[in-house]
Amino acid sequence: MSVKVAVIYYSATGNVHELAQAVAEGAEKAGAEVRLRRVPELAPDTAIDANPAWRAHVDATGEVGIATLEDMEWADAYALGSPTRFGNIAAQLKQFIDTTGGLWQQGVMADKPATAFTSAHNVHGGNESTLLALYNSFHHWGSVIVSPGFTDASVHAAGGNPYGTAHPGSNGAPQENVLRAARYQGARLTRIAKRLKGLATD
Numbered sequence: 001m002s003v004k005v006a007v008i009y010y011s012a013t014g015n016v017h018e019l020a021q022a023v024a025e026g027a028e029k030a031g032a033e034v035r036l037r038r039v040p041e042l043a044p045d046t047a048i049d050a051n052p053a054w055r056a057h058v059d060a061t062g063e064v065g066i067a068t069l070e071d072m073e074w075a076d077a078y079a080l081g082s083p084t085r086f087g088n089i090a091a092q093l094k095q096f097i098d099t100t101g102g103l104w105q106q107g108v109m110a111d112k113p114a115t116a117f118t119s120a121h122n123v124h125g126g127n128e129s130t131l132l133a134l135y136n137s138f139h140h141w142g143s144v145i146v147s148p149g150f151t152d153a154s155v156h157a158a159g160g161n162p163y164g165t166a167h168p169g170s171n172g173a174p175q176e177n178v179l180r181a182a183r184y185q186g187a188r189l190t191r192i193a194k195r196l197k198g199l200a201t202d
Contacts, residue, residue, distance in 0.1 A: 003193040004074055005032040005186070008067045009081035010039045010092040013053040015119040015169050016081045017061060022179040023079045023117060023165070026186030032193070035074065037067035039096040067096055072103055077193035078114040078143065079186060080134055083169075087126030089133050097137050110142035113192045115185055119167040119174075123159070127166035135163075146192045154181040 005027040011017035017038070024036045041048070041058060048054045072078070082093040089097070103109060116134035120127045131147075138145050148155050149162045158165060158181035165182040167174045174182075194200045 002031055002033050003076040003190060003197055003199065005034045005077045005079060005190060005193065006037065006067075006071045006075035007034060007079045007081070007186070008037045008039065008071065008093075008096070010083065010090045011057065011061075011081070012083055012090075013051070013169070014057040014060075015167050015174060016083050016117070017057065017064075018174045018179065019117045019119065019165055019167060019182045020079075020081050022174075022182035023081070023186035023189075026183030027079070027190045028186075029183070030187035030190035032077070032186075032190040035071055036064060037071055038064045039067050039092050042092050042095065069099060069103060072100060073108055075112070076197060077112055077146075077189050078109070079117065079189055080114070081117040082130060082134065084118055084120035084126035084130040087129040087133075089130060100141070104141055107142065109138075111196070112143050113146045113189055113196060114138045114141070114143040115146045115148075115164060115189045117165040117182060117185065119169050121169045123168045125168070127161065127168075128163050131161075131163040131166065144192070144196065146189050148181070148185045148188060151188065152181075152184050154184045157181065
């Protein structure tokens with residue numbers, strides 16, 4: 001029996017999408033069944049078309065499934081990703097989180113491990129505050145927060161963020177050191193999920 005991990009994210013120009021893929025890869029390699037899901041885009045076409053990178057990413061990721069509440073019920077563990085918006089969660093992902101109230105009342109997310117990842121333009125552009133904002137939701141859900149901490153060399157190599165993988169978008173697309181940290185984060189989430197379900201062998 002494997003654990004089931006839902007990787008749910010919003011990405012405008014692709015950086016968080018790449019991190020999400022890496023988190024999913026790490027979880028799968030650690031033995032999880034993974035659903036990679038994006039939340040719906042809320043911005044109007046006029047805003048998207050004004051940024052060629054945004055339009056290109058929207059057009060290129062249409063095959064990624066849209067997140068639903070059923071994904072939340074299905075999963076044993078969650079990895080949520082969002083770009084930083086003024087040091088906070090992007091509206092697109094926040095709207096999805098806001099629809100989980102009914103599941104929260106039923107205790108669906110309680111006792112399940114959860115982690116987060118993000119990307120801001122600059123190193124100090126709100127990465128940590130966005131991760132902490134995501135963790136606020138996990139606190140309310142009653143989830144078990146699984147941050148990477150300083151538990152692997154990949155965390156240090158990616159900039160040393162113990163709260164979660166964070167990529168400075170001004171550096172371009174995430175490089176291998178950052179993707180390696182994201183894969184580690186997905187694998188760590190899976191290992192903790194296995195332990196909580198009594199499936200761990202280590």
